[in-house]
Amino acid sequence: MATIQERFFALPTTAISDATGGHTNIDSSIKPLSDHFKVAGRAVTVRLPDGENGAVLEAISKAQKGDILVIDAKGNKNRAVAGDFVISLAKGLGVQGFVVDGVIRDIAAIRKLDYPVFSLGTTVAAGHKHGGGVVGVPISVGGVTVHPGDFIIGDIDGVVVVQQEEAEQIAEAAEAKLTKDEAREKEALANGEESIRAYLAKVLAK
Numbered sequence: 001m002a003t004i005q006e007r008f009f010a011l012p013t014t015a016i017s018d019a020t021g022g023h024t025n026i027d028s029s030i031k032p033l034s035d036h037f038k039v040a041g042r043a044v045t046v047r048l049p050d051g052e053n054g055a056v057l058e059a060i061s062k063a064q065k066g067d068i069l070v071i072d073a074k075g076n077k078n079r080a081v082a083g084d085f086v087i088s089l090a091k092g093l094g095v096q097g098f099v100v101d102g103v104i105r106d107i108a109a110i111r112k113l114d115y116p117v118f119s120l121g122t123t124v125a126a127g128h129k130h131g132g133g134v135v136g137v138p139i140s141v142g143g144v145t146v147h148p149g150d151f152i153i154g155d156i157d158g159v160v161v162v163q164q165e166e167a168e169q170i171a172e173a174a175e176a177k178l179t180k181d182e183a184r185e186k187e188a189l190a191n192g193e194e195s196i197r198a199y200l201a202k203v204l205a206k
């Protein structure tokens, strides 16, 4: 029997968005650093003061293997929340990925690490380390509220959030939608132009 995390990992974010109604999709300005990245896991949340990144280390130390660090950097694009060193620490402890409402740096090295990061982009400057920041509180990332323990699913299409209380129901609805979409595709594309026309005629007759 697959765990809920394995079920979310097997689903495209688009099917999950269809199941949630799209209300908890993180803003599309937060994009994967590489096209092939796929993550599904529980959120460890971090809220940073503007331009700071010290609390990211605390979050890494508190995360369980497979967790995803979700970082509210208030959309700051001038100071990186992490570079390749911080990412290496997270990777070494089994943290699955980062979702950042802010930017990162040391991109060439992070690409070599092949570590899934979703962010607003990149910059050259490191974050300040004056202190402050909170780990494990509800945060806002890309216009969506994320609670600690919520499921985060990300791929090339974007990042979606599923509240943990709704996880089972959303996984089931997304699986059903995927099955339905696959059947639709099979029917429409079974036999070239003939099946495409038959499919369109059926839909347009409704």
Ligand SMILES: O=C([O-])CC(=O)C(=O)O
Residues within 6 Å of the ligand: 053, 080, 081, 082, 083, 084, 085, 086, 087, 105, 106, 126, 127
């Ligand atoms: O030190 C920092 O704040 C960011 C950085 O460059 C790294 O993690 O490699």
Ligand SMILES: [Mg+2]
Residues within 6 Å of the ligand: 083, 084, 085, 106
């Ligand atoms: Mg660095």
